[in-house]
Amino acid sequence: MEGDTLYAYRSWTGFCIYKIDFKADNNHLVTVNRDPEQNESASTAEDAERLDHLLNWWTQPSYDYYGEWLSETYNALKKAxxxxxxxxxxxxxxxxxxxxxxxxxxxFLSNRYPSPFDLDGQHFSSAGQYIMYKKCMIFGDQASAKAVLETEDTARQQAIGRHASGYIGSVWTGMRQTVAFRAFMAKFGQNQELKQQLLDTGDAYLVACAGSDRIWACGLGLNDDKRFDAANWKGDNILGFTLMEVRNTLRDTPDK
Known part of the structure; x- marks a missing residue:
């Protein structure tokens, strides 16, 4: 762990990237040193979040930041x-x-995340596109299915699928999770990098957050602190639970 680096940033005028070196002191706590020769440059929101988590760790002395716990957490931080x-x-x-x-x-867990794959003889730009395409096909609405394939606009895809001709609620309720499972198996199974990102989440729960979605998500927003207790959920989190099953399946399936 010692000597590993993380690119993080913070400045009075905005954000910039610094190289931070991890060091261990005699009390088994981690200290960091900014590389003074590191040039400032543009950075991303992901970098900010990483730094935020690290700053939280450093201000909580009850943790032992050195050794296996830090190594595992740091690796997860980098990968996920x-x-x-x-x-x-x-x-x-x-x-x-x-x-x-x-x-x-x-x-990357989102069904709208750009992730090309092939399934059922068609090429798809995301898992969400496949789900809406399949929804239309199940009810025989081939015109709408074709329209879904012709756009990569995820909002447009959802709008088309929402108004699929011949739609029967009870049928879709029974089939939608199976459809989502096939979509995510293709998404992660055909992209090694995405697959590894999913596997790197370990056995953690995966929770889709959207305050307006009480079916696919938990029914609470990504910034709603109530989401941290499942007793507060207002939705079924179908996406999250399906992703967990896909993760288990991929983990148990050896690479060919």
């Missing part, structure tokens, strides 16, 4: 974009990753 948050279920606390839009933290 941030250390896991927590989720309480019936008084028990678990690791959890929360996500919503592709450009937000853990955005």
């Amino acid at each position: 974009g941030k250390a896991p948050d927590k989720l309480t279920i019936s008084g028990q606390e678990f690791d959890a990753y929360y996500f919503h839009k592709p450009e937000e933290p853990n955005g």
Whole structure:
């Protein structure tokens, strides 16, 4: 762990990137040194979030930041974009990753995240496109299915799928999770980098956050602190639970 670096940033005029070196002192705590020769440059929101988590760790002396715990957490931070948050279920606390839009933290989990794959003889730009395409096809609305394929605008895809001709609620309720499972299996199974990102979430709960979505998401927004306790959820989190099953399946399936 000692000697590893993280690119982080903070300045009076805005944000800039610094190289930070991890060092261990005699009390087994981590100290850091900014490389004075590191040039300032533009940075991303992901960098800011990483630094924020590290700053939180450094101000909580009850943690032992040195050794295996820090190494594992630091690796997860690099690979997943941030250390896991927590989720309480019936008084028990678990690791959890929360996500919503592709450009937000853990955005690679989103069904709208750009992730080309082939399935059912068609090429898709994202898991969300496949889900809406399949929804239209299930009810025989081939015109709408074709329209879904012709646009990469995720909002447009959802709007088309929402008005699929011949739609029967009970049928879609029974089939939608299976459709999502196939979409995510293709998304992560056909992209090694995305697959590894998913596997790197370990056994953590995956929670889709959207205050307006009580089916696919938990029914609470990504910035709503109530999301940390499942007792507060207003939605079914179908996306999150489906992703967890996909993760288990990929983990148990050897690479060909």
